[in-house]
Amino acid sequence: xxxxxxxxxxxxxxxxxxxxxxxxxxxxxxxxxxxxxxxxxxxxxxxxxxxxxxxxxxxxxxxxxxxxxxxxxxxxxxxxxxxxxxxxxxxxxxxxxxxxxxxxxxxxxxxxxxxxxxxxxxxxxxxxxxxxxxxxxxxxxxxxxxxxxxxxxxxxxxxxxxxxxxxxxxxxxxxxxxxxxxxxxxxxxxxxxxxxxxxxxxxxxxxxxxxxxxxxxxxxxxxxxxxxxxxxxxxxxxxxxxxxxxxxxxxxxxxxxxxxxxxxxxxxxxxxxxxxxxxxxxxxxxxxxxxxxxxxxxxxxxxxxxxxxxxxxxxxxxxxxxxxxxxxxxxxxxxxxxxxxxxxxxxxxxxxxxxxxxxxxxxxxxxxxxxxxxxxxxxxxxxxxxxxxxxxxxxxxxxxxxxxxxxxxxxxxxxxxxxxxxxxxxxxxxxxxxxxxxxxxxxxxxxxxxxxxxxxxxxxxxxxxxxxxxxxxxxxxxxxx
Amino acid sequence: xxxxxxxxxxxxxxxxxxxxxxxxxxxxxxxxxxxxxxxxxxxxxxxxxxxxxxxxxxxxxxxxxxxxxxxxxxxxxxxxxxxxxxxxxxxxxxxxxxxxxxxxxxxxxxxxxxxxxxxxxxxxxxxxxxxxxxxxxxxxxxxxxxxxxxxxxxxxxxxxxxxxxxxxxxxxxxxxxxxxxxxxxxxxxxxxxxxxxxxxxxxxxxxxxxxxxxxxxxxxxxxxxxxxxxxxxxxxxxxxxxxxxxxxxxxxxxxxxxxxxxxxxxxxxxxxxxxxxxxxxxxxxxxxxxxxxxxxxxxxxxxxxxxxxxxxxxxxxxxxxxxxxxxxxxxxxxxxxxxxxxxxxxxxxxxxxxxxxxxxxxxxxxxxxxxxxxxxxxxxxxxxxxxxxxxxxxxxxxxxxxxxxxxxxxxxxxxxxxxxxxxxxxxxxxxxxxxxxxxxxxxxxxxxxxxxxxxxxxxxxxxxxxxxxxxxxxxxxxxxxx
Numbered sequence: 001x002x003x004x005x006x007x008x009x010x011x012x013x014x015x016x017x018x019x020x021x022x023x024x025x026x027x028x029x030x031x032x033x034x035x036x037x038x039x040x041x042x043x044x045x046x047x048x049x050x051x052x053x054x055x056x057x058x059x060x061x062x063x064x065x066x067x068x069x070x071x072x073x074x075x076x077x078x079x080x081x082x083x084x085x086x087x088x089x090x091x092x093x094x095x096x097x098x099x100x101x102x103x104x105x106x107x108x109x110x111x112x113x114x115x116x117x118x119x120x121x122x123x124x125x126x127x128x129x130x131x132x133x134x135x136x137x138x139x140x141x142x143x144x145x146x147x148x149x150x151x152x153x154x155x156x157x158x159x160x161x162x163x164x165x166x167x168x169x170x171x172x173x174x175x176x177x178x179x180x181x182x183x184x185x186x187x188x189x190x191x192x193x194x195x196x197x198x199x200x201x202x203x204x205x206x207x208x209x210x211x212x213x214x215x216x217x218x219x220x221x222x223x224x225x226x227x228x229x230x231x232x233x234x235x236x237x238x239x240x241x242x243x244x245x246x247x248x249x250x251x252x253x254x255x256x257x258x259x260x261x262x263x264x265x266x267x268x269x270x271x272x273x274x275x276x277x278x279x280x281x282x283x284x285x286x287x288x289x290x291x292x293x294x295x296x297x298x299x300x301x302x303x304x305x306x307x308x309x310x311x312x313x314x315x316x317x318x319x320x321x322x323x324x325x326x327x328x329x330x331x332x333x334x335x336x337x338x339x340x341x342x343x344x345x346x347x348x349x350x351x352x353x354x355x356x357x358x359x360x361x362x363x364x365x366x367x368x369x370x371x372x373x374x375x376x377x378x379x380x381x382x383x384x385x386x387x388x389x390x391x392x393x394x395x396x397x398x399x400x401x402x403x404x405x406x407x408x409x410x411x412x413x414x415x416x417x418x419x420x421x422x423x424x425x426x427x428x429x430x431x432x433x434x435x436x437x438x439x440x441x442x443x444x445x446x447x448x449x450x451x452x453x454x455x456x457x458x459x460x461x462x463x464x465x466x467x468x469x470x471x472x473x474x475x476x477x478x479x480x481x
Numbered sequence: 482x483x484x485x486x487x488x489x490x491x492x493x494x495x496x497x498x499x500x501x502x503x504x505x506x507x508x509x510x511x512x513x514x515x516x517x518x519x520x521x522x523x524x525x526x527x528x529x530x531x532x533x534x535x536x537x538x539x540x541x542x543x544x545x546x547x548x549x550x551x552x553x554x555x556x557x558x559x560x561x562x563x564x565x566x567x568x569x570x571x572x573x574x575x576x577x578x579x580x581x582x583x584x585x586x587x588x589x590x591x592x593x594x595x596x597x598x599x600x601x602x603x604x605x606x607x608x609x610x611x612x613x614x615x616x617x618x619x620x621x622x623x624x625x626x627x628x629x630x631x632x633x634x635x636x637x638x639x640x641x642x643x644x645x646x647x648x649x650x651x652x653x654x655x656x657x658x659x660x661x662x663x664x665x666x667x668x669x670x671x672x673x674x675x676x677x678x679x680x681x682x683x684x685x686x687x688x689x690x691x692x693x694x695x696x697x698x699x700x701x702x703x704x705x706x707x708x709x710x711x712x713x714x715x716x717x718x719x720x721x722x723x724x725x726x727x728x729x730x731x732x733x734x735x736x737x738x739x740x741x742x743x744x745x746x747x748x749x750x751x752x753x754x755x756x757x758x759x760x761x762x763x764x765x766x767x768x769x770x771x772x773x774x775x776x777x778x779x780x781x782x783x784x785x786x787x788x789x790x791x792x793x794x795x796x797x798x799x800x801x802x803x804x805x806x807x808x809x810x811x812x813x814x815x816x817x818x819x820x821x822x823x824x825x826x827x828x829x830x831x832x833x834x835x836x837x838x839x840x841x842x843x844x845x846x847x848x849x850x851x852x853x854x855x856x857x858x859x860x861x862x863x864x865x866x867x868x869x870x871x872x873x874x875x876x877x878x879x880x881x882x883x884x885x886x887x888x889x890x891x892x893x894x895x896x897x898x899x900x901x902x903x904x905x906x907x908x909x910x911x912x913x914x915x916x917x918x919x920x921x922x923x924x925x926x927x928x929x930x931x932x933x934x935x936x937x938x939x940x941x942x943x944x945x946x947x948x949x950x951x952x953x954x955x956x957x958x959x960x961x962x963x
Contacts, residue, residue, distance in 0.1 A: 062945075063868075063944050063945050063948065064945065065802075065945070065948060065949065065952035066872075066944075066948070066952075127871075130862070131862040131863060131867070134861050134862045134867070135862060135863055137861065138856060138861060141901070141905060142905075142908055144905075145905040145906075145908040145909055146908045146909070146910070152909075153902070153905065153906075153909075156901070156905055157898055157901060157902065160897055160898070160901050161894050161897060161898055164893065164894050164897045165891070165894045168890035168891070168893050168894065169887070169890055169891075171871065171874065171890065172874060172878065172883070172886050172887055172890050175871070175874055175875045175878050175879075175886070176878065176883070179875070179878060179879050
């Protein structure tokens with residue numbers, strides 16, 4: 001038992017929180033550097049885990065009388081998502097430090113939220129998962145409260161109420177899963193051996209699903225999402241973190257499928273239908289948006305419909321595709337939110353009908369377009385592999401629903417390119433201000449995610465190798481499907 | 482053969498120490514400043530807490546089992562003393578502003594605590610009743626002591642409804658005695674399982690009347706109507722005392738009577754479940770509409786009665802442990818939140834929620850502390866309120882009350898909304914002049930707040946520090962004694 005590598009996931013989880021507290025006492029002049037350094041160190045810890053081929057399960061009895069354990073493991077899908085989280089948090093910190101005046105609290109909150117998010121992915125105990133799931137909520141709310149726009153109170157109340165509505169029902173489900181199954185603890189290893197059977201399983205699954213549907217988000221539990229993004233700070237930094245917080249797909253994959261195998265199969269057609277509808281409906285609404293952030297929110301929702309379709313189909317190819325898409329959509333959706341932030345900094349508006357930005361800011365326009373291509377699943381970029389695998393796998397389960405979802409890819413091209421064309425290509429209004437092109441770190445902020453998207457779009461083997469065994473292990477619980 | 486009475490003062494030591502503090506406040510008040518008396522009382526509270534630790538694991542009893550210093554009594558006593566300590570610290574700063582800075586205030590407070598401890602230490606219904614009456618009578622005075630119209634109204638309401646509650650409780654007590662022929666918890670518990678069918682009706686009637694009486698004391702709907710007016714009208718430090726210490730003591734009494742003596746008695750479980758459901762709905766939905774922060778906390782106290790009461794629906798082992806944990810956490814977070822209100826309010830009415838905008842930029846320490854308390858009250862991890870909620874959900878769920886758990890989960894969403902609004906407003910930038918008392922941040926209050934916040938955070942991260950003490954099922958299996 002190698003002691004240090006066992007501690008790496010714990011280090012990766014709590015290092016950002018430590019940094020967040022450290023920032024409170026750091027003098028103003030060093031804050032950006034300290035935050036960036038901590039975020040980079042967290043990413044480094046993640047890469048070290050990847051290099052070692054994932055970590056072993058680390059288990060410590062947190063509250064023995066209640067059977068709550070601190071069980072963490074980063075490997076396979078969870079490691080991929082944790083790495084993406086660490087990377088995007090780092091990039092969010094880079095941009096926040098550059099863009100936001102007096103960014104101290106924002107940097108602290110980003111780091112605090114990173115702890116919650118990585119914890120969500122690492123947790124292998126249901127109660128621990130719940131604790132991290134809620135932990136990430138507090139910094140998200142504070143970011144909105146401290147940096148949001150005029151309608152933030154309504155937005156954050158909506159966001160919090162939706163989240164808690166789902167997660168408290170999940171809490172009752174969690175209690176039920178252990179009590180009715182008779183497991184000695186909340187650790188996944190124990191719960192999997194003491195499954196609940198019969199109709200109780202379906203009810204518990206529904207409780208669990210409510211929380212995950214809010215966080216996917218899945219129609220009809222999505223209403224908080226556009227307001228949340230619209231009211232957040234113009235820079236798009238909190239939106240990056242908000243995108244990372246859409247962990248519903250992962251939660252269903254890691255916890256719901258192994259714990260509720262019969263219910264997952266039983267409800268499969270309904271849930272796939274909801275997912276396909278979400279994808280198409282969101283794309284349709286996105287087409288009508290004139291605010292870049294709302295447009296991106298609906299675009300993200302549409303992608304989440306795809307992720308949900310893949311996960312609910314319980315088909316190996318589709319589930320791998322869903323996890324692939326879930327991981328990489330964080331990169332392009334996050335980077336697009338930041339590019340919108342840059343656009344707003346230059347023209348002072350988030351409207352999609354500005355016109356002619358491309359003539360003066362060619363690099364900003366070019367990189368944004370490339371990111372949009374990733375988003376609408378152009379081959380050669382990572383988004384394509386995810387969406388294509390989902391459609392391929394889901395088609396074997398339900399051709400018609402997959403066809404409906406497939407239409408979305410066309411709709412996506414329509415809404416993305418129309419908005420892009422209005423903002424970047426159309427004629428420049430007379431007398432408008434000069435637009436600066438990308439400067440300094442802005443190149444890195446959009447360039448790094450794009451480079452990774454190209455890399456994993458062309459050479460997907462490392463990521464697939466990481467995810468495939470984990471997906472197989474989870475789906476084996478269904479008895480070979 | 483005449484037996485000498487079983488008089489032992491050792492198990493009474495924690496109560497006697499508090500009583501000594503009360504008597505010294507009564508007498509020394511003629512010569513010594515009130516502030517000095519408060520320090521003496523803080524010393525008495527600390528000494529009493531030490532004596533609790535000293536009595537741990539001895540399982541003593543006195544007066545033929547009428548008074549029991551068992552584990553449950555010591556744990557609940559500790560919670561009561563924690564709340565008392567925080568109250569005393571807060572009054573050091575705010576009593577003069579509330580115009581209650583005279584020795585009688587301290588004396589009444591300590592008499593009330595004496596009664597509270599007696600309830601926790603009670604081994605039969607009479608001792609419990611004596612404790613309850615000492616506590617209630619002192620509390621009526623405390624609520625009125627300020628001498629303002631608001632305080633008088635609050636005190637009179639409290640007295641009239643509280644007296645009615647006590648009367649109902651005593652009536653129920655008489656019924657239980659009539660059905661079982663004993664006042665001792667252990668004997669009642671023994672008799673209820675082998676009861677003559679003719680007496681079952683009387684027992685059920687007695688149990689329900691006692692439930693009703695206790696319902697007044699802990700503010701279960703529909704007996705909660707006095708709560709917002711009393712908590713809102715009394716000086717904030719008194720509201721703090723009433724909503725923590727007095728409520729903990731009333732719950733200690735309920736735990737002794739219902740999970741101990743009447744555990745096997747039929748009927749009261751389902752009625753309690755209905756009352757709790759009503760409390761959860763009424764408390765949470767009414768709190769949602771409050772504009773004044775102090776009044777909102779009063780409704781939140783009603784809502785928390787619902788959450789705490791869920792523990793009584795569980796088996797004594799699971800429910801007692803859950804209640805033991807939740808009561809301490811509830812005391813810490815409510816006391817810290819009200820301590821901040823007491824420090825920052827301009828008048829004893831508290832402040833309106835909109836006045837809290839931008840508090841973080843004026844009093845960062847208190848704002849963060851208040852946010853932590855509110856997050857904990859809302860049940861957000863990693864703060865201890867979450868584990869409290871989880872424990873009571875679990876206790877109710879495991880004993881077949883899954884519907885109450887689901888209802889509690891749904892009403893918790895409303896709870897989150899009303900806790901969230903003030904918490905988030907504090908962090909929103911604000912350019913208007915401050916509307917709170919600027920000099921409220923003083924060392925004793927800060928100490929009380931720090932105790933509360935540190936407790937809530939540490940118990941949230943390592944719940945086992947306290948839960949390990951309360952978790953032992955034997956403690957709660959012997960609530961009635963042998």
